[in-house]
Amino acid sequence: MLIISYIIPTFVSIVDITLRGYSDAVRSGRYAFLSPLASADHVYTSKLIRIDLGDVDIGVKIAQTYAAGGSIRDIVDVLDLAMIDTRLKGVANMLSML
Secondary structure: OHHHHHHHHHHHOOOOOOOOOEEEEEEEOOEEEEEEOEEEOOEEOOEEEEEEOOOOOHHHHHHHHHHOOOOHHHOEEEEEHHHOOOOOOOOOOHHHHO
C-alpha cells in the first residue's frame, strides 16, 4: 500500500491537474481507491480516485498499460462524491470505513 500512497498522486495529476490532497489508499478486490481530503488549505475535495489494478500491483499495471499503448487515463476513474451528496468532501480514515 505504501507504493500506492507514494506513486499514484504523481500519476493521477496526468488525468486531472486538480487531483491532489488524498488521505488514504485502500485496495479492495481489483481496485485501489484514494480517499479525498483537501486540494488546498481549507478546500476539501469530493473527488474519489479509483484505479483498476486487476490482480497485479500498481507498478506492474502501469507497465502493462504503457506496453499496450495505453496511458494512466485508461486505468483511473475519478468519482465525484458531491454528485451524490454535497457533504461528501474531505473524507479521512477511509480504512476505518471498510
